[in-house]
Amino acid sequence: MNIPRETLLSLYHDMLRTRRVEESIESLYHEDQMKTPIHLYIGQEAIAAGVCAHLRDDDPIFTTYRSHGQYLSKGGDLNSMIAELHCKETGCSKGRGGSMHLIDLSAGHYGSSAIVGGCLPIATGMAFAKKAQGSDAVTVTFFGDGATEEGIFYESVNYAMLKKLPVVFVLENNEWAVCSHVSTRKIGENLFHGADPEHLYTAKVDGNAVLDVYEEAGRAFAHARSGKGPAFLECMTYRIRGHAGSGSDADLGYRSPEDIEVWAKRCPIRSFRAWLLREEVETPIELERMDAQIETEIENAFAFATASPLPKGEDLLLHIYGE
Amino acid sequence: MPEVRELEWLRESKPSERMLGYPQAICEALDQALALDPRVFVMGQGVDDPGGMFGTTKGLHNTHGAARCFDTPLAEASMTGVAIGAALGGMRPVYMHNRSDFLFLTLDQLVNHASKWHYMFAGAVSVPIVVWACIGRGWGSGAQHSQALQGTMMQYPGLKVVMPSTAYDAKGLMLAAIADNNPVLILEHRHNFKYKGAVPEKVYTVPIGKGVVRRAGSDVTIAGISNMVNEALLAAKDLAAIGIDAEVVDLRSLRPLDETLVLESLRKTGRLVVTDSGWKTGGVAAEVAAIAAEKGLEFLKAPVRRVTCPDVPTPSGYTLEQAFYAAKDDIIEAVRTIVPPRR
């Protein structure tokens, strides 16, 4: 595949930026200024970057509580996100949402649900609206392996197939749902991989290989955008950190530290960096410069969040109903 | 537009007024909304059946096309989510259920999502969906096909809940719900469907969150909802014959609830009977009684009485149904326990 240099660098930038943001959150979490549960995306960055690289601002996405990467790769505002993690009035949800409820309409991010599987039908409905309005926008929803066990997954994909809706279901199979391994929750391949390709475009991809994700996602979007109906993309990856909170949970004993090691070595960013250098897409100096720029941007975002006001108690009853 | 203050089907209609059946009034509202606003669509199991959901959607798919009035898979949870997503995408969905019992399958989407999306994102988005569900009281429908769920459903901030009692309101509240930028649940009682009422042909709305006094009186306030307003009006008529002058308040909306109207009426009469077709515990009647106790104690000359269905699942058998449903006579009996005899 012939991917423009600009795109390659932007894929790298997105992944690196998400990783650095997560690392910063992680390093500061113990200070207890972010009083909201965090679900880190470390190790899964290639999926958000590879998928979102195909999206226009008017392509809506819906995400989960583990959505820092998707929010950022879709173009969500970093300052608003970090402020939201501090539950500040300047946050994207004005401190009403916290880390699990991010939104940025200008980037087409329509919100994230803390209910497993909750956004599957909502994304389907958004695709329904876009189709009814004659738009060629494609709606995307990201979800974990746990969500595929919810009945609403079946219902949503069924409806998308029935009505040929332009929605792409992106499953991030990171093997774990809290402390429960996927093999204890379901047997065999996801049933939708056996769907008639006429009704559902399906693909399974190495979720730690950003170019593979990019390429497969591209096919899925081409399918959906051309009016052929929905697509289902399963990205195989691994949750490096604990389910929630910061730091490694290798000592908890529910999974093998060796597995975590193996997957940490398959870091999507490190391998892509090596590839970019090997293929002479960019020089090490420029990549370092990119990293430094990101660090500055993140420092500024934390400074912005820290300086921002908290919502006032007297505003408790705002935003229950719209005008 | 003057409010209809009496039990419509007992009232002499003026020749100038058009009388319309209750389901037809709903159908007219949907028809007008579909004609006026290209964003509106109607979905639900059987909305394009020959019968058209008791007549409330009859023929809409012919008039407005199958893309705007359509049947759904038997997937209440996801279809509620589809309505939410479509609303976020700029549409105005109306999702109809012929039995309110099926709402339980939709609660994750309706309560966890539709009712929270505006708040969780601090007003960045709104979810203008209408969910309409009918309490299927009828011929032995039983425990899973005739539950009155308003007590459960009125609890959620972010969700509006209305229950019309007249054909006029059924049309006006449907149009108001479609125009509202929030999720609105309309709970209908199937018993209302047999009535006709004066319904203007023009497009109008009835305000959500405003109750109405259906009959002015001075001795006791009977506050009710949906079909129980009709029972209250029948009771008031009989009570008048024994010298008791009852004021009948139709709450109309359960969230927001028109507290002011209830308290104003209570200030006048000093006595309160609340009547609802749902259960007693933790329901509509309990809530209104709590408001009276909290904010109207100084007006109360007697204890508040609740006339509801007893705390038992709906039975199917005819004789048990008779014992289960509250009606006019139960209201009269309750009133007589708190109003001293007049004659």
Ligand SMILES: Cc1ncc(C[n+]2csc(CCOP(=O)(O)OP(=O)(O)O)c2C)c(N)n1
């Ligand atoms: C409906 C529902 N059930 C249970 C939970 C509790 N819960 C939160 S996250 C989670 C694990 C979900 O795993 P997965 O879908 O694989 O996503 P991941 O956390 O790995 O990104 C569970 C069980 C929930 N939030 N919602």
